[in-house]
Amino acid sequence: MTGRMTRPVLAACLTVLVLLALVPLLESNYLIDLFNEIMIYALFALSLNVIIGYSGNVSFGHAAYFAIGGYTMAILLTTYEWSLLPAFAAAVAFSFACSAVVAYFCTRLTDIYFAMLTLAFSMLVWGVAFKWRSMTGGDDGFVGVDVPAFIAERVPFYYFSLVVIATAVAVLWVICHSAFGRALLAVRENPVRAGFVGINTRLMRWWAFVVAGTFAGIAGSLFAMVHRGMYTESAFWPESATVLIMTLLGGMYSFFGPAIGAASLFLLERLTNEYTEYWPLVLGTILLAILMFLPEGLAGLAQAVRRQILRGR
Amino acid sequence: MDSIVQFAQQDLGNPGLAALLSNPSFAFIQLMNSFSQAMNLFIIAAGLSLIFGVLRVINFAHGAFYMFGAYIVYSVAQEWTGNFWLGVAAAGLGLAVMAVVIERGLFQYIYDKEHLMQLLLTFAVVLILSDVAKIIWGTDQYSVSYPASMKGAVDLGVTFYPTYRLFLIVVGPAIAIGLWLFTERTRFGRLTRAATQDREMLSALGVNVPIIYTGVFILGSVLAGIGGGLAAPFNSPTPGMDATIIVDCFVIVIVGGLGSIWGSFIGAIIYGLVFNYGSVIVPNWQDVFPFLILLAVLLVRPWGLFGKPEGGNA
Amino acid sequence: MLKIEGLFKQFGGFVAIDDVSFELLEGEKHAIIGPNGAGKTTFFNLVTGHLLPDRGSVAFQGEDITGRPPHRIVKLGLARSFQRINIYPRMSVFENVQVALIARERQEFRFFRLAAGLCGPETNGLLELVGLDEEADELAGELAYGKQKQLELAIALAENPRVLLLDEPTAGMSPSETEEAIRLIREIADARGLTLLFTEHDMTVVFGIADRITVLHHGEIIASGAPEAVRSDPVVRQVYLGEEEAANGAA
Numbered sequence: 001m002t003g004r005m006t007r008p009v010l011a012a013c014l015t016v017l018v019l020l021a022l023v024p025l026l027e028s029n030y031l032i033d034l035f036n037e038i039m040i041y042a043l044f045a046l047s048l049n050v051i052i053g054y055s056g057n058v059s060f061g062h063a064a065y066f067a068i069g070g071y072t073m074a075i076l077l078t079t080y081e082w083s084l085l086p087a088f089a090a091a092v093a094f095s096f097a098c099s100a101v102v103a104y105f106c107t108r109l110t111d112i113y114f115a116m117l118t119l120a121f122s123m124l125v126w127g128v129a130f131k132w133r134s135m136t137g138g139d140d141g142f143v144g145v146d147v148p149a150f151i152a153e154r155v156p157f158y159y160f161s162l163v164v165i166a167t168a169v170a171v172l173w174v175i176c177h178s179a180f181g182r183a184l185l186a187v188r189e190n191p192v193r194a195g196f197v198g199i200n201t202r203l204m205r206w207w208a209f210v211v212a213g214t215f216a217g218i219a220g221s222l223f224a225m226v227h228r229g230m231y232t233e234s235a236f237w238p239e240s241a242t243v244l245i246m247t248l249l250g251g252m253y254s255f256f257g258p259a260i261g262a263a264s265l266f267l268l269e270r271l272t273n274e275y276t277e278y279w280p281l282v283l284g285t286i287l288l289a290i291l292m293f294l295p296e297g298l299a300g301l302a303q304a305v306r307r308q309i310l311r312g313r
Numbered sequence: 314m315d316s317i318v319q320f321a322q323q324d325l326g327n328p329g330l331a332a333l334l335s336n337p338s339f340a341f342i343q344l345m346n347s348f349s350q351a352m353n354l355f356i357i358a359a360g361l362s363l364i365f366g367v368l369r370v371i372n373f374a375h376g377a378f379y380m381f382g383a384y385i386v387y388s389v390a391q392e393w394t395g396n397f398w399l400g401v402a403a404a405g406l407g408l409a410v411m412a413v414v415i416e417r418g419l420f421q422y423i424y425d426k427e428h429l430m431q432l433l434l435t436f437a438v439v440l441i442l443s444d445v446a447k448i449i450w451g452t453d454q455y456s457v458s459y460p461a462s463m464k465g466a467v468d469l470g471v472t473f474y475p476t477y478r479l480f481l482i483v484v485g486p487a488i489a490i491g492l493w494l495f496t497e498r499t500r501f502g503r504l505t506r507a508a509t510q511d512r513e514m515l516s517a518l519g520v521n522v523p524i525i526y527t528g529v530f531i532l533g534s535v536l537a538g539i540g541g542g543l544a545a546p547f548n549s550p551t552p553g554m555d556a557t558i559i560v561d562c563f564v565i566v567i568v569g570g571l572g573s574i575w576g577s578f579i580g581a582i583i584y585g586l587v588f589n590y591g592s593v594i595v596p597n598w599q600d601v602f603p604f605l606i607l608l609a610v611l612l613v614r615p616w617g618l619f620g621k622p623e624g625g626n627a
Numbered sequence: 628m629l630k631i632e633g634l635f636k637q638f639g640g641f642v643a644i645d646d647v648s649f650e651l652l653e654g655e656k657h658a659i660i661g662p663n664g665a666g667k668t669t670f671f672n673l674v675t676g677h678l679l680p681d682r683g684s685v686a687f688q689g690e691d692i693t694g695r696p697p698h699r700i701v702k703l704g705l706a707r708s709f710q711r712i713n714i715y716p717r718m719s720v721f722e723n724v725q726v727a728l729i730a731r732e733r734q735e736f737r738f739f740r741l742a743a744g745l746c747g748p749e750t751n752g753l754l755e756l757v758g759l760d761e762e763a764d765e766l767a768g769e770l771a772y773g774k775q776k777q778l779e780l781a782i783a784l785a786e787n788p789r790v791l792l793l794d795e796p797t798a799g800m801s802p803s804e805t806e807e808a809i810r811l812i813r814e815i816a817d818a819r820g821l822t823l824l825f826t827e828h829d830m831t832v833v834f835g836i837a838d839r840i841t842v843l844h845h846g847e848i849i850a851s852g853a854p855e856a857v858r859s860d861p862v863v864r865q866v867y868l869g870e871e872e873a874a875n876g877a878a
Binding site for chain 1: 675677696697698699701702706707709713714715716717718722725726727729730731734735736737738739740741742743745782785786
Binding site: 058060109111115116119120121123124127131237238244248278280281283284285287288291295 | 371373419428429430432433434436437438439440441443444445447448556557559560563564567571597598600601604607608611612615616
């Protein structure tokens with residue numbers, strides 16, 4: 001994940017963007033919804049990788065901030081009838097605030113303690129969504145989100161979503177390749193040394209957590225609109241596991257890896273659900289396989305293959 | 314006293330608090346409920362903490378082990394033999410077998426890996442086991458009846474209290490003392506303590522470290538299984554119970570300090586008290602209170618009440 | 628420059644640093660020597676804030692820095708290198724040094740300033756100084772041992788310190804690498820007017836660089852002074868050089 005955006009990467013990004021923009025021409029509702037959801041999960045996984053790949057901690061509770069963004073958006077649009085922009089801004093701000101508070105506690109600790117705490121906090125968020133029926137709809141979910149009229153139709157919403165996500169990913173790319181991102185990598189690689197060159201490692205990790213939580217909130221608020229609802233499953237731990245595995249599958253040492261992982265795993269889930277209801281079993285097996293055979297994910301595999309080919313020449 | 318009760322009832326509008334203040338036997342029952350819940354949680358959390366203390370691995374699948382314990386009690390006690398204690402024994406035995414398979418088959422390969430890899434591996438086991446349980450037992454909620462000998466209640470003078478819960482209050486400290494004696498007084502216990510300090514040294518002395526690791530993992534897992542089995546009569550076996558319990562355990566061991574038996578003991582009691590009194594005073598939000606305690610502890614002692622600091626001033 | 632008073636640290640029951648008072652003068656090249664386990668690395672860890680002392684104080688340029696975290700001490704101009712290699716293995720050599728510069732320039736919270744090329748000339752200058760300019764794009768973890776040691780030095784220098792603490796800068800190096808390293812350290816220290824405090828096993832390195840030597844034994848200072856005076860000190864000869872010579876004789 002060094003340096004500039006190289007020309008091939010830039011070309012690949014633009015190609016993907018153009019292809020995504022062409023999806024509605026296929027005139028298939030199923031495909032439009034599918035790609036919309038893949039994009040949302042890609043952003044979700046990319047946001048998690050700021051914690052995992054860049055700060056070197058593993059969060060088992062990232063779904064919490066996705067859900068916070070989603071519920072805030074759903075409730076403000078529907079219950080309080082806010083218009084789109086203020087609701088969106090508030091959803092992002094609230095994800096930011098919640099992750100800021102949780103990060104304050106989690107970054108006091110590192111390693112396994114950090115991981116345990118992130119899971120515990122996500123269960124707290126899930127518990128609130130579950131118990132606060134009057135606000136969130138509890139177990140039945142929050143159904144019937146009022147999406148503003150100008151993006152209420154499928155295709156306009158798809159383009160809205162595409163613009164928001166593309167912008168978010170671009171901003172995330174800049175953050176990850178900024179002076180901050182570079183220093184964050186040093187914290188991941190060697191927190192002791194990073195401290196000794198004058199980096200406040202805890203504050204860096206706090207920022208990484210907050211950036212990740214905020215972008216997960218953006219993904220969540222789009223999710224609430226595409227589904228016209230928000231459900232407690234989105235805050236539950238298997239959701240955190242799914243996005244974690246997307247990130248690992250794609251490759252935590254690469255910026256775009258998690259997006260590839262998100263697309264692959266999402267399609268795999270759709271496919272699996274056609275045949276069996278035991279998706280977690282498949283997911284666990286995939287995770288085992290990644291850990292044993294693909295520790296650097298698909299992106300790492302691609303790099304290794306490329307190196308082999310270059311060597312062969 | 315009456316004026317405080319009145320204050321709670323009318324000014325605060327909190328009937329729960331008023332009842333606690335005006336009715337000593339009600340308050341006492343809450344105390345006993347706190348202890349019985351705490352002791353059940355302690356048995357499970359102690360297993361998690363024990364495994365961490367020696368193997369330095371946090372087993373996310375510990376909650377799934379607990380769930381299997383509960384399901385096994387249902388199958389053996391309720392459906393098959395009708396004897397609750399046989400069910401609990403089967404839960405312990407079943408978990409011992411599962412522990413051997415999982416430790417020898419998977420975990421033994423990860424002790425030298427990065428912590429991230431270890432956590433993720435145990436997490437993969439969680440995902441797999443939760444579905445395996447669904448495949449075996451489906452998604453129904455099962456009820457397990459109390460053991461025949463402990464169906465009634467005992468007169469404690471102040472009030473009557475269910476015999477089975479009283480039994481839990483006794484069995485918790487017994488297990489705590491047993492574990493403490495085991496680690497302090499037996500050869501195997503001393504070796505496990507030495508293994509936490511210096512693994513290389515032990516194997517240089519000719520001690521079979523892998524066997525110690527397997528042994529500790531079995532012991533910790535059996536505790537989870539028995540804990541799940543004992544919980545089954547009041548905590549009906551159902552999918553998802555693994556996630557709830559593992560988070561409870563995390564809260565307890567972080568509050569008490571990872572790797573410390575007595576830390577888990579005190580952590581569990583704090584959890585029980587806060588949960589039970591919380592549920593009376595602010596009904597429905599009792600789940601949140603243990604987290605508040607957790608936050609308070611993290612602010613003051615990030616490594617837990619009985620834990621040791623992680624090291625360096627970094 | 629650096630004034631240490633009554634420093635004390637124990638681990639469990641083991642006293643690692645026992646009531647050490649010590650002053651580092653501006654511009655000197657000061658070696659701390661002592662047998663294995665004398666407490667040299669612990670001493671460094673206490674001074675740089677990696678460990679908290681049980682008692683005693685550390686003052687840098689008249690400012691009390693006892694108990695401050697490393698990242699704040701570094702910013703005052705007190706940098707260190709490590710005995711065991713302590714770099715960022717999965718980052719390039721260039722990035723290893725660049726990160727130190729980013730931190731020194733307080734750019735680490737600039738979220739929208741791209742890192743590529745940031746502090747480029749100075750990073751390249753430092754790499755050239757320690758002879759790593761050709762390896763700039765290699766992964767630091769894949770460098771040869773001696774080169775990693777040089778990288779370690781470049782990172783410490785990037786912090787633009789006034790005082791540089793080097794923990795066994797030539798440990799594990801071959802004789803020719805050691806000679807090169809001594810030359811480099813002396814050159815840089817002289818050129819930049821650095822105050823140098825270092826620990827070392829190798830007596831040729833010690834006498835090749837130091838203009839003052841302090842001897843640590845069982846966590847206590849047993850001698851301090853000019854190299855010749857320390858060399859002829861009977862106590863030092865007995866507890867330290869004697870052991871060293873015996874060990875050399877056996878080897």
